Amino acid sequence: MTKIKEYMHKKMMWVCRNIYYRVKPRFFYTSPKTMAALWYAYNMDELPHFAHPRETNELWMSINLRARKDPKARALRIRCADKYAVREYVKEKGFADILNECYGVYDSFDEIDFDKLPNQFVLKLTTGCGMNYICKDKSKINKEELRSTVATWFEKCKDYGLKTAEWHYAEIKPRLIVEKYLSQLGESVSLIDYKCHCFNGKLYHIETISDRDNVHHTFNCDTYNPQWERTDCVMPQYHTPRRMLPKPQSFEYMKKIAETLSADAEYVRVDLYEIDGKVLFGELTYTPAGCIEYDYLKEYREDMCRFYYATKK
Numbered sequence: 001m002t003k004i005k006e007y008m009h010k011k012m013m014w015v016c017r018n019i020y021y022r023v024k025p026r027f028f029y030t031s032p033k034t035m036a037a038l039w040y041a042y043n044m045d046e047l048p049h050f051a052h053p054r055e056t057n058e059l060w061m062s063i064n065l066r067a068r069k070d071p072k073a074r075a076l077r078i079r080c081a082d083k084y085a086v087r088e089y090v091k092e093k094g095f096a097d098i099l100n101e102c103y104g105v106y107d108s109f110d111e112i113d114f115d116k117l118p119n120q121f122v123l124k125l126t127t128g129c130g131m132n133y134i135c136k137d138k139s140k141i142n143k144e145e146l147r148s149t150v151a152t153w154f155e156k157c158k159d160y161g162l163k164t165a166e167w168h169y170a171e172i173k174p175r176l177i178v179e180k181y182l183s184q185l186g187e188s189v190s191l192i193d194y195k196c197h198c199f200n201g202k203l204y205h206i207e208t209i210s211d212r213d214n215v216h217h218t219f220n221c222d223t224y225n226p227q228w229e230r231t232d233c234v235m236p237q238y239h240t241p242r243r244m245l246p247k248p249q250s251f252e253y254m255k256k257i258a259e260t261l262s263a264d265a266e267y268v269r270v271d272l273y274e275i276d277g278k279v280l281f282g283e284l285t286y287t288p289a290g291c292i293e294y295d296y297l298k299e300y301r302e303d304m305c306r307f308y309y310a311t312k313k
Contacts, residue, residue, distance in 0.1 A: 057301065
């Protein structure tokens with residue numbers, strides 16, 4: 001009987017993966033829950049329980065599907081996942097002081113006047129993930145090459161997020177935003193990302209991304225509880241903790257920012273930086289890693305889910 005169950009399970013997962021491979025992104029609008037279930041099965045090798053989530057990945061997906069049907073949550077998610085529109089939301093919450101300097105927002109590449117930009121800056125798309133260009137020396141820019149890269153961004157974002165059930169990205173108007181390039185101690189030390197995972201306006205933990213090596217695409221990932229005690233909930237095979245990071249100078253202010261900016265949502269990850277004791281805002285993320293987080297140990301994914309229910313309003 002056990003072997004039969006195993007065979008049937010493998011067969012069902014094979015079917016799910018093959019359907020997922022073949023289905024078009026726009027299928028999400030026909031059946032969002034089915035698309036989300038296929039995405040989950042494709043990655044986790046089992047079907048999800050959206051009605052009663054057991055762990056964080058199921059929870060993130062179920063929250064995201066609910067938010068699409070709720071007019072208030074829907075509007076908030078579309079607004080705050082927009083890397084430019086979110087700036088006004090941060091101001092409204094009283095944290096204008098943490099916004100990075102913005103040089104401009106543009107509907108197309110040709111609108112950008114590079115002569116007016118500083119020597120170093122960051123160019124990125126206002127929607128999606130990973131579509132950014134870091135300029136450390138303006139004199140070395142190949143504009144035609146960059147124009148081509150930006151064109152692929154705009155093409156990619158037409159259906160971006162639909163196959164991973166991250167519907168809000170597809171509903172954001174794609175624009176280009178140019179911001180100040182952030183660095184600390186020159187180029188010798190990479191900035192630390194402080195990713196504050198919050199449920200119902202309460203901070204669960206802070207995930208830190210440090211020691212980035214952009215050449216080899218490696219980094220170190222650790223997690224800390226709200227008392228800045230390392231929790232080691234990251235799976236060792238992914239990121240082995242190398243050192244205990246010092247508590248940020250502005251840690252209490254960071255917690256206040258994270259819980260205030262997350263108060264209107266069931267879940268959101270608030271990304272922050274600290275340079276010379278000053279907090280700077282990164283972004284708000286509602287669907288980390290497409291709602292498929294491999295790095296966390298299962299018991300911590302389950303504990304995050306329990307934390308959500310305990311803090312639910």
